[in-house]
Amino acid sequence: MASVSSAPEMGEVGQAASHEAQRLPELRIMLLGKRWTGKCVAGNIILGRETFQTKITTGECVKKQGEVAGRQVTVVNTPDWREHDSVQETPEQVKQEIVCSVTLCPPGPHALLLVIPVGSVSERERRSVQEHLELLSERVWRHTIVLFTWGERLGDTTIEQHIERGGEELQWLVEKCGNRYHVLNNRNRGDGTQVTELLDKIEEMMAENRGDVFLTEKREGETEGEMKIVGEMPMIYEPVEEIEEINIPVRRRRNSITAPPFMSGGAAAEGSPGETAAQPEASSSEEKTVERPGAP
Structure with missing residues (x-):
């Protein structure tokens, strides 16, 4: 019996050591959600200080950093959208900021937190x-x-009971996120365990994704580890062409920048991936006249 009981204890020690070995020194997190969900409060709880302004609504991404539980943590708060708005009703600037937010934590965020306050979710909200x-x-x-805020509203109800009673719309969102969820108590901000448990869940998700961070563009034949973020593709040179008469190679250069469909019709935000790089001035060598052989 002694040998049987000692085996699980050794296994538990091994699992704990393995978890410590897999702990990431840095975590990059993005917060997404509609208006009035408590995203700023959630960011402040995660970082352990009042760094996001909770009474100001901005149409731009805000990035904050700090050390949490021995890790360097980056939190990017994205602009929120109105509760029932479809993506067509959301202003273009907000959509551009959401897409470009990924570039604020290169090479990509480890986790995206969908912030939802404890409460009901309608079909229009789910679709939005x-x-x-x-x-x-x-x-x-x-x-x-899924990051549930205002967890104090649950009272004696467990989060699992809340999800079960929340209807098909809430259950759909949770299932879409692989049944991954966490609850933050906004009033008990001094409880550091709710933050460390969230960071542990992020690392568990990373292990499920084989260490891949989220990137916005995947090209055919690439794995996620080889993907590039939109707007960070390098200059690409076209194949060398030859001028038949004088047999001098000419190289032309162009920018290869991919932008989301909704960004193609308007100007990109300042400093965004849609911004076109300045073209270099032509060198004097390109302006020289080349004489043909045998010319007088």
Whole structure:
């Protein structure tokens, strides 16, 4: 009996050591959600200080950093959308900011937190959440955790009971995120365990994704580890062409920058991936006249 009971203890020690070995020194997190969900409060709880302004609504992403539980943590808060708005009703600037937010934590965020306050979710809200998250791609769900705020409203109800009673719309969102969720008690901000448990869940999700961070663009034949963020593709040179008469190679250069469909019709935000790089001035060598052989 002694040998049987000692085996699980050794296993538990090994699992704990393995978890410590897998702990990431840095975590990059994005917060997404509609208006009045408590995203700023959630960011402050995660970082352990009042760094996001909770009474100001901005149409731009805000990035804050700090050390949490021995990790360097980056939190990017994205602009929120109105509660029932479809993605077509959301201003272009907000959509651009959501898409470009990924570039604020290169090479990509470890986790996206879909912030939802404890309460009911209507079908219009569910559809609005889906449309706005999928601005980043349909693969966004495998890197997303539902973060319930205002957990104190649950009272004696467990979060599992709340999800079960929350209706098909809430259950759909949780299932879409791989049944990954966490609760923050906004009033008990001094409880550090709710933050460390969230960071542990992010690392568990990372292990499920084989260490892949979220990136916004995947090209055919690439794995996620080889993907590039939109707007960070290098200058690409076209194949060398030859002028038949004088047989001098000429090289032309162009920018290869991919932008989301909704960004193609308007000007990109300042400093965004849609911004076109300045073209270099022509060198004097390109202006020289080349004489043909045998010319007088």
